[in-house]
Amino acid sequence: MTAIEVPEVDYTEYSNRQLVLVPLAVLVLAIVVIGGWYAVTGAPATLGLEFTGGVELRIADDGSGDVEERIETTFDREPDSIRAIPADDVYVVTFRAGDDDPDGLASDLEEQADAADLETEAIDQVSASFATDTARTAVFGIGLAFLGMSVLVFALFRTFVPSIAVVASAFSDLVIPVAAMNLLGIEMTLGIVAALLMIIGYSVDSDILLNNSVLRRTGEFYESVNRAMRTGVTMTVTSIAAMVVMAIVATVFGIGLLRDIGIILTIGLCADLMNTYLLNVALLRWYKFEGVKR
C-alpha cells in the first residue's frame, strides 16, 4: 500500500511575476468586493444580529405542519428571516432592531409566541447600542491579534522580505474569507470573528514552516520548498477536512457558531494554500536569488 503523496510542483517553469499574479488578483478582487459592500451597505460585510441588534427566537416545530405559516402571521412585526432546522425540529426567526426604540421587544415577541401556542426554545436579544460596541470590540480584537502576530513573525525571522511575505499572506487569508462571506450571503457573527482570529493562528503555521525550511535549513531552494510543501499541504488539507465536516454536521444540527467557524476556516485555509505556495514562495525565491545580492 502506498501513501498518498503531495504532488511536487516544478516552480522553475514559472516566473515570480506569474506566481504572484493569481494571489494578487484574488486579493484585489476580494478588496474590491469588500470596498463595494462598504460603499453600498455602509458595512464591510453583512452584519449578523450580534452586530446590528435585534431578537432571535428558536421556535419548536410541534409537528402540526403549519408552524411556518403561523410564525409569519403571529407577530405584529414581520420577521426578517425564518430558517428551518429540520434535524433539531426548530425554526430560527430573526427580527432586526428597528429604528423605533425596541424597548421590551423580546418580551413582546415572547408573549405573542406564547399567545399563539408557539413554543420558544431560545431567545436572544441584543440591543442596538450594545451591538455597536461589540462590532468595535471585534474590529479592535482582530487588529490587535494581527499586529501581535506580525510583531512575532518579524521577531522570529529578523529579515524583512520573508517576514512581510508571511504577514501579507496572512492578511490575504483574512480578507478573502470576508469577501467570500459577502458573496455567499453569510452574515458576520461572533463565531466568524473567532474563526478569523483562528485563521491568523492557523495560516501562519504553513508559512513559518516554509520560511524555516528555506531560510534556516541547508539544501537547495526547490528541494527545501518541496519538503516544506509536503508537510504543509498535508497539514492544511487535514484541517480543511476537519472544518468541512464540522461545517456540514453543524449546519444539519443548526449550531450556528460551529457552522460559521467551519465555513470560514475552510475558505481561509484554501486561500492559505494559494497564498503560501504561490505568493510566499515567489517572494522567498526573489529574496533568495535576487534580494540577498543587493
Added chain:
Amino acid sequence: MFEPIKENWRVLLLVVVVLGATVALFAPQFAPQTAPGESQGDATQGVTNLQYGLDLAGGTRVRAPLLGYTATNVEFDGENPSQVASDVAAELDETSARDVSAVQTTEEGGEVEVTDSSVSEEEFRAAMDASGYAYDGIRSGVTQESRDAAEQVIQDKINEAGLSGGSVQQVQSVTGEYFLLIEVPGQGRQDVIDLLEERGTVQIAIAYPDSSAEDGTAVEENVLIQDDFEDIGTASRQEGGPGAYVPVSVVNEAPEGEQSPAHRFQDAAVEYEVASASGGARCDYDMDADALGEGSDSCLLLVVDGEVVNAFGMEDGLARSMAEGSWADSGNFRLTTTSFSDAQTISINLRAGALPAELDISGQGTSSTISASQGENFRLYSAITGVFAVFAVAGMVFLRYREPKVALPMIVTALAEVYALLGFAALVGYPLELAVIAGFIAVVGTGVDDLVIIADEVMSEGEVNSRTVFDSRFRRAFWVIGAAAATTIVAMSPLMVLSLGDLSGFAIFTILGVLIGVLVTRPAYGDILRRLLTIR
C-alpha cells in the same frame, strides 16, 4: 532501574496528565460544589464532573449596564459626602435624595452619581453646575461602589429567589463601559428579567384625607424604607382570605438622641390617623385613581418601585397598641399584599436590598435564553460534530501515511490532548459551552498539524538509525512547532480578555490546548515515534 524512566519521561508525563484528567473527571472529590438547597445529584450533570454552560444546559444570560451618570473628580470643598449629595439632589426636580450619592475617593473630593433613570446627562450637568461644586466631567454609568453593591444585591436576589447556580460578575467593554453579566441556569427569560429589571425599592407611605388636594388625598412618603426592616419572614398566605403577607419587624433601636424607625412609624400612624385609641383605620383606596375613596380613613400604602401595590388599614388591636405607644417595643408588623406572588417579590426585595441603580436590559443590554431541552440537544449535537471532525482528521492522516505506526499514535495523542483539556475543565469547574467545544475542535486541528510536522521531519532524509539523528531532527521540528504555537497564542489572547460574547472560553481552551500540546503531548509523540522508528 531509573534508566527506563529517564528514557521515557515524556511519555510518562503524558500518562500522568491523562490519569490526572481521569481523576478530575470522575472522582467524586472533584464533583461540582452544591448550591444551597441543591442535592449532589442535581449539581453533578451526567456521569462526569463536567459542568455545562447555558447553551449546553439551558438557562438565561443577561448582560446590561447600570443606568446613571457620574461626575468625576468633584471637589467637595470640605463638605461631607452626604451634604454634597443632598446639595446636588436639591438642584434636580423630582429626584429623591436617595437617587443621588457622593463617594469620597481622595482628600479633596470624589465622585457624585445620579441613579434616577429619568435624569438626562444635560440635566445632571446643569444640576452639578448649579450646585457650585467643581468637577472634571460626566460619564455614563455609576460608581465602582454602586456596581459592587449591585453585584451583591443581584447575587442575593438570585439566591433568595432559589435560583440555584446563578452567577453575577462585572465585565468591562473596550470603550470602558461596565456591564453586569448575570447567568442563571435552568431559568426562563421572563422570570430572570422580572427579578432584575425592577430595582426592588420597598417603602411604606401613608395616604390621608386632605380637603385642599384636588383628589382629596395627600401622601406622606417614606414613612418606612427598606433599611428600616429587619427579620424579614417568608411570604405567607392569609388565613381564610385571598391575600398574603410578609412578616417583618421594624428596627426599634436608634443611636442616642435619634428616634428609631419603629417609634417614628408609630408616631406617624397616630398623627395621620391610621391608628387611634378607638381602633384602626378602615381603608378604601382606589388603585386606578391612586386616591382614597369617598369617606375613607387614612391608608398605609405599600409602594414597590414607585408603584402602589397594596393599600390597607389597620387592625384594631394593633392600632390601640400604637396609640398607647407600646407597639414600638416589639416592632412586629405584617406587610399585606393582594396576591401571594407580590408577597414573594417583596420578601426577596427586602432580603436582598434594592439595586442602587436600574439595570438597562432592553435599552443597552443583551439577553439570551435557551430551554433545557434545546441545551441538551446542543450537547449531543456538538459532541457528534466533534466526533465527526476527529474522524475526518483521522481519515486524512491514514490516507496520507498508510502506516498505522505513524498515524495511530498521532490520533491517540491528539485525543489525549482533548481529554486532558476536559479534565482541566472539570478540575477548575469551567462550564462547557459551544464556544469551548469549538476550541476543542481547533485544538485537534492544530495538534494534528504539529504531529504531522514532527512525523515528516523525523522520517525525512532516510532512515532513523540512531538516537542522535532522531533527536536532532526532532529539535528542528520543534522550532517550527514552537513558533506556530506562539503565533496561535498571540492571535487568541485578545479574545481571552475582550468581552465578546462567550468567545473567551474558546480562546482560553485553544491557548490551553496549544500549551498542553507543546509542553506535554507533542514531546511524548516524539518519544513514541522514536521507539517505533529507531532501528536498533
